[in-house]
Amino acid sequence: MKRADNFNAGPAALPLPVLERIQAELPDYGGTGMSVMEFSHRSAEYEAIHNDAQMRLRRLLGIPDGYQVLFLQGGASLQFAMLPMNFLKPADKALYVLTGTWSQKAADEASRYGELIVDDWAKQGGYRDIPESIAGDDPSLRYVHITSNNTIYGTQWRSLPKTKAPLVADMSSDILSRPVQVEEFALIYAGAQKNIGPSGVTVVIVRDDFLATANQDVPTVLQYSTHAKANSLYNTPPTFAIYVMACVLQWVEETGGLAGIVERNRKKAAALYDVIDTHPNLYLGHAEKRARSEMNVTFRLPNDELTKLFLAEAAERGFVGVKGYRTVGGVRVSLYNAVPVEAALRFAEFMQDFARRNG
Amino acid sequence: MKRADNFNAGPAALPLPVLERIQAELPDYGGTGMSVMEFSHRSAEYEAIHNDAQMRLRRLLGIPDGYQVLFLQGGASLQFAMLPMNFLKPADKALYVLTGTWSQKAADEASRYGELIVDDWAKQGGYRDIPESIAGDDPSLRYVHITSNNTIYGTQWRSLPKTKAPLVADMSSDILSRPVQVEEFALIYAGAQKNIGPSGVTVVIVRDDFLATANQDVPTVLQYSTHAKANSLYNTPPTFAIYVMACVLQWVEETGGLAGIVERNRKKAAALYDVIDTHPNLYLGHAEKRARSEMNVTFRLPNDELTKLFLAEAAERGFVGVKGYRTVGGVRVSLYNAVPVEAALRFAEFMQDFARRNG
Ligand SMILES: Cc1ncc(COP(=O)(O)O)c(C=O)c1O
Ligand SMILES: Cc1ncc(COP(=O)(O)O)c(C=O)c1O
Ligand SMILES: [Mg+2]
Ligand SMILES: [Mg+2]
Ligand SMILES: [Mg+2]
Ligand SMILES: [Mg+2]
Known part of the structure; x- marks a missing residue:
C-alpha cells in the first residue's frame, strides 16, 4: 500500500x-x-x-x-x-x-x-x-x-x-x-x-x-x-x-510526546516557509511572517493560471488536499501533527522544482 | 474469534x-x-x-x-x-x-x-x-x-x-x-x-x-x-x-432488505416472548401483550434474588447487555436488526433451561 x-x-x-x-x-x-x-x-x-x-x-x-x-x-x-x-x-x-x-x-x-x-x-x-x-x-x-x-x-x-x-x-x-x-x-x-x-x-x-x-x-x-x-x-x-x-x-x-510534536511541526513548517521565502515573487505567502501558522501554510501564485498549474501538478504527483479554502482560493497546505516530516519535505521539494521550472 | x-x-x-x-x-x-x-x-x-x-x-x-x-x-x-x-x-x-x-x-x-x-x-x-x-x-x-x-x-x-x-x-x-x-x-x-x-x-x-x-x-x-x-x-x-x-x-x-429484517426480528422476539408466556410466574413481562416491543424485551423475576441469579448466569454464559436500564432494574434483552436469530434462540434456550431449574 x-x-x-x-x-x-x-x-x-x-x-x-x-x-x-x-x-x-x-x-x-x-x-x-x-x-x-x-x-x-x-x-x-x-x-x-x-x-x-x-x-x-x-x-x-x-x-x-x-x-x-x-x-x-x-x-x-x-x-x-x-x-x-x-x-x-x-x-x-x-x-x-x-x-x-x-x-x-x-x-x-x-x-x-x-x-x-x-x-x-x-x-x-x-x-x-x-x-x-x-x-x-x-x-x-x-x-x-x-x-x-x-x-x-x-x-x-x-x-x-x-x-x-x-x-x-x-x-x-x-x-x-x-x-x-x-x-x-x-x-x-x-x-x-x-x-x-x-x-x-x-x-x-x-x-x-x-x-x-x-x-x-x-x-x-x-x-x-x-x-x-x-x-x-x-x-x-x-x-x-x-x-x-x-x-x-x-x-x-x-513518539516523543508534545516535545516530539513541536520539533516535527517546526521542521515541516520551516521546510515550506523556506521555499516561500526563497521565491517571494512566485509564492506569495498570505500571512505576515510574524503571524505565520505552523499548521496551515497559505499562499498564491502571481496569477490564476500559475496557481491552477501548481495545483494540477500537485494533484498529479499525488499530493492531497492542498487547494485553498473554497471562499479564498490559492494554496493551503495543512501540516497537522500526523503529517509525517517526510511528506512535508516532499512537498517542499515539489515547490522548489516547480519554481525552477516556472520561477 | x-x-x-x-x-x-x-x-x-x-x-x-x-x-x-x-x-x-x-x-x-x-x-x-x-x-x-x-x-x-x-x-x-x-x-x-x-x-x-x-x-x-x-x-x-x-x-x-x-x-x-x-x-x-x-x-x-x-x-x-x-x-x-x-x-x-x-x-x-x-x-x-x-x-x-x-x-x-x-x-x-x-x-x-x-x-x-x-x-x-x-x-x-x-x-x-x-x-x-x-x-x-x-x-x-x-x-x-x-x-x-x-x-x-x-x-x-x-x-x-x-x-x-x-x-x-x-x-x-x-x-x-x-x-x-x-x-x-x-x-x-x-x-x-x-x-x-x-x-x-x-x-x-x-x-x-x-x-x-x-x-x-x-x-x-x-x-x-x-x-x-x-x-x-x-x-x-x-x-x-x-x-x-x-x-x-x-x-x-x-440480506433481504426490510422484508428480511422484519422476518428475522419477528422470529427473535417471538422466541423470547414464547418463553415468557410459557413461564408467566417466573418471567414477569413488563409490557402488556398488545404493546410488546420487538426491539427490547423487558421482564423481571419474582424477586430480586432470582433476578440477580438470572443475570449472573446470563453473564457467565457470555450473554452481553441484558441487565435492565439502571433506573428500572430487571432484565432487558435488545434485539436490534444486527442481532442474529441464532443469538436470540440461544438466549431463549437459556431462559428455558433456567426455568427448568428454577421454575
Ligand atoms: C478554527 C476552526 N474553528 C471551527 C471550525 C468548524 O469546525 P466544525 O466543522 O467541527 O464545526 C473549523 C473547521 O475547519 C476551524 O478550523
Ligand atoms: C428512544 C430513545 N430516544 C432517545 C435516546 C437518547 O439518545 P442519545 O443517547 O443518542 O442522545 C435513546 C437512547 O437510548 C432512546 O432509546
Ligand atoms: Mg480562518
Ligand atoms: Mg477549514
Ligand atoms: Mg423508554
Ligand atoms: Mg436506552
Whole structure:
C-alpha cells in the first residue's frame, strides 16, 4: 500500500500506526467478541477507553486540577452557539477578536445572545496578521474569544494573549500542536478532526469556577455542566471517535510526546516557509511572517493560471488536499501533527522544482 | 474469534460482515492511500459515501420526494431540544405522548419553548401500555410528538398513530426494524446506534413543507434548514460514523432488505416472548401483550434474588447487555436488526433451561 501525502485541512491525516491498530482491533477488541463500536457506553470496557483518552489529554496538555475535560458532539460550530448560550445574557458584553472566517462565525452566533465588542484589526488588514495586543482586561467583559489558529487564512497567535477577563479559545486547528498554558484560559474548545482524531468529537476544557457562572435556562444537552456532571456520559457519546482519539493520544505519548510534536511541526513548517521565502515573487505567502501558522501554510501564485498549474501538478504527483479554502482560493497546505516530516519535505521539494521550472 | 451474543441497548451489535469490511478498508480505502477517517468532507470520495448512505436509507424506508434526510450530531438528546427550538414559540401548543423515559425527557425540553399538552395515560399505568388513540387532530397543535419504541420499558406502538396535526416521532430504537409510512410524519429522528450504525450520527427525516414553517431565530447550527440547504455538509459531519451506517444499510439491502429484517426480528422476539408466556410466574413481562416491543424485551423475576441469579448466569454464559436500564432494574434483552436469530434462540434456550431449574 502506498500512503497518500495527505495535507487535508480537516478531517486530516491520522498516524498510520493508529490506523493499523484500529484495524487489528476489529472486529474483536481485546478478546471481548465485540468491536469498540458495539460496546455499551455504560460498559467497563468503554469507560476504560473514555477515561484513558481524558487522562492522556490531561497529561499531554498539562491540564490542571480544577478543569473539566469534556467530549461533546456537534463540532466547533456547535461551540460557537453553546458558548454564548451558556455564558452570555442580553446585557453582558463579550470581546471577539476577529482573526479569520471562523472567529467571525463564532461572533455572529454570539451576537444573538449578548452585546459584542469586536476587535476587527486583523479583519481590516485582510486577515494577514494577528493583533499585538487586545483590550481583554476590562472587568465588565463576560469573556474574550480568540481563535488560536486561523485554518483558512493560515495565521496563528504565535504567542497567546493573557487577559484579566476570562479567556476562551477555539483551538480547533492547533490543539496539541504546541505547549499551551491552560491555566490562562477559562474555556478551550476544539473539534478533534485536525490534530487529535477523527471528526465527530469535540473537546472542551473548562475551568470549574467559570463553569459555575453559567446560565441556567439552557437546554439540558447544551449545558456544559450537564456533561461535566456526567463525565461526558449524559447521553450516548461518539464512542468510536473517542476511541480513535485515545489511540492518537497514545501514539503522541509514544513518539516523543508534545516535545516530539513541536520539533516535527517546526521542521515541516520551516521546510515550506523556506521555499516561500526563497521565491517571494512566485509564492506569495498570505500571512505576515510574524503571524505565520505552523499548521496551515497559505499562499498564491502571481496569477490564476500559475496557481491552477501548481495545483494540477500537485494533484498529479499525488499530493492531497492542498487547494485553498473554497471562499479564498490559492494554496493551503495543512501540516497537522500526523503529517509525517517526510511528506512535508516532499512537498517542499515539489515547490522548489516547480519554481525552477516556472520561477 | 468467538463473537459475543450482544444484546446491548445501544450502542449495540453490528453485523459481522460490516465490521469485516470496515477492517478490510483500513488503512487504505479503495486504493486512495487513505482511510475514510482521513478524507476531507468536501472530497469526491467522501461525498460518494455520504450520498450513498442517504440514497440507501431513502430506498429502504421508502422516503418520498419532498422529504430531507439529514445526518446530524448530538444524539437523539439534542433532538429533544432542537425540535422545539425550531418549531415552538411561547404561544404554540404541542402534544407530547408520554410512553416512557425518553418521551418524558423530550417533553421536558420542549416545555422550555412552548405550551405542552401531555398525554400521560401510559405513564399513569407504569409505562406498560401504549394508548389506543390520541388527541392529535386539533388544528391548533404545532405538532404531536411520540416515541415509537420505548427502549427502557420495552413497549412499542405496534400500529403507529395518524394525526391531522404534524406528527413527529423519535424512532431511535426501532428505525428500519419494520415498514413505516413516512408520509404520515412531519419529522422523524433517530440516533443511529441501535438499528442502523454506530453512535455519533443522528438521522433526521423532515418534510419540506413542515421545515418551511420553522422558527428563524435559532443558532445557525441548530436550524434544520441549515443542514438541509447544505446536504448535511454545513460543518464537518461525523464522516466515519456515516460511512459505517452506509455499510450497515448496504448489508440490509444485501440480506433481504426490510422484508428480511422484519422476518428475522419477528422470529427473535417471538422466541423470547414464547418463553415468557410459557413461564408467566417466573418471567414477569413488563409490557402488556398488545404493546410488546420487538426491539427490547423487558421482564423481571419474582424477586430480586432470582433476578440477580438470572443475570449472573446470563453473564457467565457470555450473554452481553441484558441487565435492565439502571433506573428500572430487571432484565432487558435488545434485539436490534444486527442481532442474529441464532443469538436470540440461544438466549431463549437459556431462559428455558433456567426455568427448568428454577421454575
Ligand atoms: C478554527 C476552526 N474553528 C471551527 C471550525 C468548524 O469546525 P466544525 O466543522 O467541527 O464545526 C473549523 C473547521 O475547519 C476551524 O478550523
Ligand atoms: C428512544 C430513545 N430516544 C432517545 C435516546 C437518547 O439518545 P442519545 O443517547 O443518542 O442522545 C435513546 C437512547 O437510548 C432512546 O432509546
Ligand atoms: Mg480562518
Ligand atoms: Mg477549514
Ligand atoms: Mg423508554
Ligand atoms: Mg436506552
